[in-house]
Each structure stands twice: as structure tokens, then as C-alpha cells.
Amino acid sequence: MSNILTIRPLTPENFAPFGEVLDTDGAELRMINEGTTERFHGLAHTEIDAAGIAIVSLFRGQPRHFPYRVDMMERHPLGSQAFYPLAERPWLLIAAEDNDGRPGDPQAFLAHGRQGVNYRANVWHHPLMALNEVSEFLVVDREGEGTNLEEQSYPDPYFIEAADWT
Amino acid sequence: MSNILTIRPLTPENFAPFGEVLDTDGAELRMINEGTTERFHGLAHTEIDAAGIAIVSLFRGQPRHFPYRVDMMERHPLGSQAFYPLAERPWLLIAAEDNDGRPGDPQAFLAHGRQGVNYRANVWHHPLMALNEVSEFLVVDREGEGTNLEEQSYPDPYFIEAADWT
Numbered sequence: 001m002s003n004i005l006t007i008r009p010l011t012p013e014n015f016a017p018f019g020e021v022l023d024t025d026g027a028e029l030r031m032i033n034e035g036t037t038e039r040f041h042g043l044a045h046t047e048i049d050a051a052g053i054a055i056v057s058l059f060r061g062q063p064r065h066f067p068y069r070v071d072m073m074e075r076h077p078l079g080s081q082a083f084y085p086l087a088e089r090p091w092l093l094i095a096a097e098d099n100d101g102r103p104g105d106p107q108a109f110l111a112h113g114r115q116g117v118n119y120r121a122n123v124w125h126h127p128l129m130a131l132n133e134v135s136e137f138l139v140v141d142r143e144g145e146g147t148n149l150e151e152q153s154y155p156d157p158y159f160i161e162a163a164d165w166t
Numbered sequence: 167m168s169n170i171l172t173i174r175p176l177t178p179e180n181f182a183p184f185g186e187v188l189d190t191d192g193a194e195l196r197m198i199n200e201g202t203t204e205r206f207h208g209l210a211h212t213e214i215d216a217a218g219i220a221i222v223s224l225f226r227g228q229p230r231h232f233p234y235r236v237d238m239m240e241r242h243p244l245g246s247q248a249f250y251p252l253a254e255r256p257w258l259l260i261a262a263e264d265n266d267g268r269p270g271d272p273q274a275f276l277a278h279g280r281q282g283v284n285y286r287a288n289v290w291h292h293p294l295m296a297l298n299e300v301s302e303f304l305v306v307d308r309e310g311e312g313t314n315l316e317e318q319s320y321p322d323p324y325f326i327e328a329a330d331w332t
Contacts, residue, residue, distance in 0.1 A: 024224055033293035036228045042309060044222035054220035056210035056248055056284070056306055058190055062202045082222055084304055086252060118222070127199035138250055138304050140222055143208060 003158045005070065010093070010109040010117070018095040018107075018123045020044050022084050022116030044118035044140065047080040052144025059083070059137045061130035066162035070094060073103040073124045074151045079142025083128065084116030086136040090165055093117060094126035102152050108160060124152075131165040169324045171236065176259070176275040176283070184261040184273075184289045186210050188250050188282030210284035210306065213246040218310025225249070225303045227296035232328035236260060239269040239290040240317045245308025247285045249294065252302040254279030256331055260292035261285065268318050274326060290318070297331040 008014055012021045022043035030039040046054045073096055085091060091111050096103035103124035111117065116137075119125050128137065142148055174180055178187045188209035196205040212220045239262055251257060257277050262269035269290035277283065282303075285291050294303065308314055 022222060022224075024226075027224075032225075033227075036230075037294050038226040039305075040224040040226070042221045042223060045309070046220040046222075048220070054212040054214070054306065055208045056188060056212075056250070056282075057208060058188075058193075058206040059198075060190075060204040060206070061199075064202075084222070116222075128203050139205075140220065140306055143211070 003156060005106060005108045005158050005160050007108045007110050007160065010111040010115055015109060015117060017097060018125070019080065019120040020118040022082065022118060023114065043116070044082040046082070046140060047121045048142050049078045051146055052079055052142040054140055055143045057139045057141070059128055059139050061128040061135050061137065063130045063132050063134065064092070066160060068160040069157050070106055070126060070154065070160065071157040072151055072153045073106065073126055074149060075122050075124045076141065076148045077122045077150060078146050078148040080118055080121050081139065081141040082116060082118035083137045083139055085113055086138060088113030089131065089133065089135055091131055091135060092129040095119065096124040098124060103154070106158050169322060171272060171274040171324050171326050173274045173276050173326065176277040176281055181275060181283060183263060184291070185246065185286040186284040188248065188284060189280065210248040212248070212306060213287045214308050215244045217312055218245055218308040220306055221309045223305045223307070225294055225305050227294040227301050227303065229296045229298050229300065230258070232326060234326040235323050236272055236292060236320065236326065237323040238317055238319045239272065239292055240315060241288050241290045242307065242314045243288045243316060244312050244314040246287050247305065247307040248282060249303045249305055250282030251279055252304060255297065255299065255301055257297055257301060258295040259283060262290040264290060269320070272324050
């Protein structure tokens with residue numbers, strides 16, 4: 001099947017077209033609070049339109065089953081959306097470039113358990129994909145007036161094969 | 167000693183003068199992503215002035231030693247600051263009402279390991295107080311131009327006695 005997605009380990013470089021990787025590894029480190037706290041500064045920078053504010057929510061995601069059929073994507077035109085895992089377990093994410101208002105070919109990434117991402121505003125992505133177990137994420141996105149969700153289906157779906165995600 | 171602080175378990179009610187408690191317990195629950203994800207919506211609402219943006223950072227705090235001397239507080243006039251623990255361990259926090267530009271009597275709270283807080287802009291609070299072990303927190307606060315840190319000392323310090331924090 002030609003529509004099987006390749007999974008790449010998530011890095012700031014390969015995710016750059018879509019947003020930021022939240023990772024202490026490589027982050028700017030500031031010592032604060034009289035040396036009692038290490039601040040890994042600015043792992044994510046929110047983009048929120050003037051009508052909205054950034055809010056913090058908690059997502060609890062069911063694990064996905066494989067082979068997994070990727071048949072839709074979504075985007076949030078008015079604000080970025082950041083995810084950070086609360087359990088140190090790997091998780092999957094899928095993003096795509098825009099192609100005349102529709103998502104282009106999906107690009108799949110495997111994040112390790114201490115990596116989050118921040119999708120920039122209006123970046124096509126797949127809904128949260130937890131692996132193996134019910135998994136919680138802290139999420140920073142937008143609340144406010146206006147339509148901040150767009151969804152599109154792929155006419156020909158893509159697939160992710162079963163794998164050992166541990 | 168009259169300056170020994172009483173520690174109260176953190177609740178949305180007793181923390182209300184200072185900000186929000188981030189807790190799935192009691193939060194608004196929305197089912198999203200075709201029923202695969204529970205969204206505990208809007209646990210924290212950022213307050214960021216027009217010159218700034220909300221950013222996500224990670225704080226790694228050294229555990230505090232007891233008896234602990236509370237001799238200073240800080241506040242961030244231009245933005246709220248939210249903390250959520252990445253390990254499910256209890257942590258301590260201290261906030262105070264404003265008293266003519268200085269912090270009033272400190273109020274100490276014990277948060278359990280699935281509780282965060284969001285200090286509203288300009289609320290006096292003590293720097294991060296981890297307990298027992300080095301502990302990480304996801305932090306959502308402000309980045310931007312302007313002076314967003316004010317510190318004040320207490321002329322007569324307060325104390326927190328040693329306790330079993332587990």
C-alpha cells in the first residue's frame with residue numbers, strides 16, 4: 001500500500017514547518033529563585049488573536065488502535081495549540097502543510113515522553129494520538145469569540161501500521 | 167512563635183482571592199475528537215497585557231528544607247503565572263493580599279500532586295516550593311517588554327515547620 005505513513009522521531013528541525021518542539025534538551029536555561037529553580041525558558045510561544053486569550057486545559061486521550069486510518073485533519077485559524085505529556089510515555093502526532101485550503105500529505109512523528117509540541121495557528125494536524133494507555137496532556141490553546149476549528153477529510157486515507165511504541 | 171504559618175489544603179474556594187486552581191476534579195468536561203479525548207476545559211485563563219504573549223516554560227525546582235523561613239514575596243504586574251506539576255507529588259504554595267504595595271500576611275497552601283494554580287497578574291506569591299524531591303512543573307506566564315517582576319521582603323519573617331509532606 002502506497003498510503004502507509006513513515007514515522008520519524010520528532011526533532012525541532014523536522015517539525016519546524018509546523019511549530020515548536022517543547023523539550024528541555026536544547027532549551028534556554030535560566031537559574032531563578034536564588035538558584036533553587038531551573039527555568040527552561042520559552043519552550044512554546046503562543047499565538048492568540050486579539051479577540052482570544054490563552055487558556056490551560058487537560059486532555060485525557062484514549063490510546064489509538066493500529067493499523068490506524070488517517071482520514072481527517074483539523075486546524076485552528078485563530079490560535080496556536082500546545083501539548084505536553086503528563087506521563088513520560090511516547091505519543092504520535094501528524095501535521096501537514098496547507099495545500100489550497102486543504103491538508104497536504106500527512107507527516108507523522110513519534111515524540112518521546114518528555115517532548116511536547118506547539119502547533120502554530122492554522123497548521124493542519126491530526127487530533128491527539130495517545131499510545132498504549134490512556135494518557136494525559138496539558139494543553140495551552142485559545143478561548144474566545146470566533147470560529148477556531150476547521151476540519152477536512154482526505155479523499156484517500158493514509159495508514160499507520162502497528163508497531164511497538166514503547 | 168507567633169509567626170508560624172498554618173498550612174491549609176488547597177481548594178478553589180480558599181485560593182479564590184489569588185487566582186485559579188487547576189484541577190480536573192470539578193472542571194468542565196467536554197468530549198472531543200469523536201469521543202476519543204476528554205477535554206477538561208479552561209482550568210486556567212491567562213491574563214497577559216497587550217505588550218506580551220503567553221509562553222510555556224518548564225521549571226525544575228529543588229526541594230525546600232524545613233523549618234523554612236518565609237522572608238520575601240514576588241509578583242508579576244503584567245501577567246498571570248500558572249504552575250502544573252509534572253510528577254504527582256504534593257507541593258507548597260504561599261500567596262498574600264496586597265497591602266499598600268507590600269505583601270500582607272502570607273497564606274500557605276498544600277497542593278496535592280494533581281493540582282496546579284494560576285496566580286492572577288500582580289498577586290503576591292512565594293517562589294516555587296517543591297517538596298522532598300527535585301520536581302518539575304509546566305509554567306504558563308508572560309514574555310514581553312516591560313518590568314514584570316517586583317520583590318518585597320518581610321521585615322519579620324514567617325516560618326513553616328517541618329512536616330511529613332507525603
